[in-house]
Amino acid sequence: MNRRPEGNLYNFAYLDENTKRMIRRAILKAVAVPGHQTPFSSREMPMPYGWGTGGIQVTAAVIGPDDTLKVIDQGSDDTTNAVSIRGFFAKTAGVAVSARTEEASIIQTRHRIPETPLREGQIMVYQVPLPEPLRQLEPRETETRTLHGLNEYGLMHVKLYEDIAKHGQIAASYDYPVMVNDRYIMSPSPIPRFDNPKLDHSPALQLFGAGREKRIYAIPPYTKVKSLDFEDYPFTVQSWNERCAICGAENSYLDELVIDDQGGRLFVCSDSDFCRKRAEAGPKGASRA
Amino acid sequence: MQKPLLSVKNIYKEFNRRPVCREISFDVWPGEILGLVGESGSGKSTLLNIISGCLKPESGQVIYRGDGCERDMHALTEGRRRLLQRTELGFVRQNASEGLRLNVSAGANIGERLMAGGARNFAKLRREAENWLDKVEIDKSRLDDKPLIYSGGMRQRLQIARNLVTSPKLVFMDEPTGGLDVSVQARLLDLLRGLVAGLGLAVVLVTHDLAAARLLSERLMVMQAGRIVESGLTDQVLDDPQHSYTQLLVASIPQF
Numbered sequence: 127m128n129r130r131p132e133g134n135l136y137n138f139a140y141l142d143e144n145t146k147r148m149i150r151r152a153i154l155k156a157v158a159v160p161g162h163q164t165p166f167s168s169r170e171m172p173m174p175y176g177w178g179t180g181g182i183q184v185t186a187a188v189i190g191p192d193d194t195l196k197v198i199d200q201g202s203d204d205t206t207n208a209v210s211i212r213g214f215f216a217k218t219a220g221v222a223v224s225a226r227t228e229e230a231s232i233i234q235t236r237h238r239i240p241e242t243p244l245r246e247g248q249i250m251v252y253q254v255p256l257p258e259p260l261r262q263l264e265p266r267e268t269e270t271r272t273l274h275g276l277n278e279y280g281l282m283h284v285k286l287y288e289d290i291a292k293h294g295q296i297a298a299s300y301d302y303p304v305m306v307n308d309r310y311i312m313s314p315s316p317i318p319r320f321d322n323p324k325l326d327h328s329p330a331l332q333l334f335g336a337g338r339e340k341r342i343y344a345i346p347p348y349t350k351v352k353s354l355d356f357e358d359y360p361f362t363v364q365s366w367n368e369r370c371a372i373c374g375a376e377n378s379y380l381d382e383l384v385i386d387d388q389g390g391r392l393f394v395c396s397d398s399d400f401c402r403k404r405a406e407a408g409p410k411g412a413s414r415a
Numbered sequence: 416m417q418k419p420l421l422s423v424k425n426i427y428k429e430f431n432r433r434p435v436c437r438e439i440s441f442d443v444w445p446g447e448i449l450g451l452v453g454e455s456g457s458g459k460s461t462l463l464n465i466i467s468g469c470l471k472p473e474s475g476q477v478i479y480r481g482d483g484c485e486r487d488m489h490a491l492t493e494g495r496r497r498l499l500q501r502t503e504l505g506f507v508r509q510n511a512s513e514g515l516r517l518n519v520s521a522g523a524n525i526g527e528r529l530m531a532g533g534a535r536n537f538a539k540l541r542r543e544a545e546n547w548l549d550k551v552e553i554d555k556s557r558l559d560d561k562p563l564i565y566s567g568g569m570r571q572r573l574q575i576a577r578n579l580v581t582s583p584k585l586v587f588m589d590e591p592t593g594g595l596d597v598s599v600q601a602r603l604l605d606l607l608r609g610l611v612a613g614l615g616l617a618v619v620l621v622t623h624d625l626a627a628a629r630l631l632s633e634r635l636m637v638m639q640a641g642r643i644v645e646s647g648l649t650d651q652v653l654d655d656p657q658h659s660y661t662q663l664l665v666a667s668i669p670q671f
Binding site: 263272276277278279280281283284285287288290291292355356357358359 | 531
């Protein structure tokens with residue numbers, strides 16, 4: 127079967143069909159066991175490890191000619207990594223690309239979940255650098271696998287305990303560990319903990335690919351995802367006193383920009399698509415008012 | 416009639432076809448301290464690893480009766496065995512770095528077993544940890560320090576606290592005083608004796624220090640080349656040794 131787009135020397139979406147089938151099998155298993163890290167034989171991709179080789183393989187395995195792809199890096203559609211991955215799939219799969227969250231059927235991301243609520247039928251693909259949430263405290267892979275297998279998660283709370291003892295609060299601001307479907311503890315990739323509540327009962331399918339560590343895991347739609355915490359130190363999300371300087375949003379994740387050498391600062395939405403949409407629609411923030 | 420807490424039956428273990436434990440059988444009764452002495456290489460530590468469930472023997476059974484029913488430690492699923500090990504049993508290692516997490520604070524070390532059991536209240540965990548530091552005579556101000564900066568004696572005491580926090584019924588100790596200087600040893604032994612008597616623990620104590628064995632244990636077993644060559648009440652074994660190896664052992668203690 128020749129599924130190459132016109133004039134393209136690569137197979138559809140770069141990977142060969144057998145590799146895509148292997149990855150799809152891993153994805154099916156991952157979806158069947160929410161939060162469980164499924165091994166897969168990660169391929170060399172034409173980009174370095176750490177740039178999203180896991181995410182790009184997952185996307186290549188699930189993308190079809192009718193899909194619309196959105197790629198974000200740090201919430202933004204126009205950073206180098208996002209632009210090059212989008213260009214990669216536009217070239218090798220000939221699919222439509224878009225920056226609009228509501229138009230996309232597949233969204234590959236690093237660091238953020240879009241502010242615009244996801245809907246059924248969408249697929250989130252996360253690029254994961256370190257899939258093992260227990261690694262920092264337990265260096266042995268055999269032991270962490272046993273701990274996951276036997277549901278022995280005292281160790282994870284040791285880490286949270288340390289945070290509170292040291293900082294007076296759970297200091298992890300990104301990659302905040304979650305319990306998926308009351309069974310597996312999972313690392314949600316380096317998304318800010320601001321985005322953790324969006325993982326819970328999301329209508330979209332969420333797939334996580336770690337290329338270097340050769341693991342795929344998943345959260346099926348409408349799955350319970352709970353951020354870990356203590357009774358007397360409940361999970362909270364970050365909040366800001368400022369509003370977005372461009373669109374005036376009060377409840378989105380803000381990036382702090384240094385704008386001059388006089389200590390001038392500006393807070394803007396990290397989700398560029400969300401910010402643009404709001405700015406076009408009307409309510410303006412401080413810098414444009 | 417009371418039953419033994421732990422029954423060890425016909426344990427045989429070999430490494431590379433070299434037998435290290437041969438036909439070993441004994442019982443541990445609730446609340447007793449059982450000493451296990453012998454020269455290095457006689458199989459003491461291996462035997463301790465086997466009866467604590469950490470190492471599988473070639474043949475033989477280890478029956479634990481602590482929670483009402485009889486369980487063969489090595490026939491349990493791994494999950495059940497590990498659950499038993501972190502709730503009903505304790506293991507104090509000779510080298511504290513094996514029994515502690517040196518990179519997390521003392522409080523987290525003590526709280527780990529509780530958190531594994533589902534404790535999710537930070538304030539309570541902290542109070543419990545303070546409590547235990549107090550019991551093992553470590554200053555409460557060291558609660559948030561990592562054991563990395565503790566002295567050897569303090570590490571051993573912290574290891575004991577970490578194990579006793581779930582009130583286990585049986586604790587295995589592998590040379591808990593090894594590598595400590597004599598005055599620290601004496602204090603640690605004193606502390607152990609107090610804790611064990613207060614909590615009604617049973618202890619299997621491996622040591623090559625006959626003085627420690629005499630001070631702590633009620634019964635004594637002497638191992639040589641993978642066999643138990645003599646066992647009985649501690650005073651009886653040490654005052655009137657029957658086996659030639661035990662006689663040698665006792666004779667080698669310097670007299671003052």
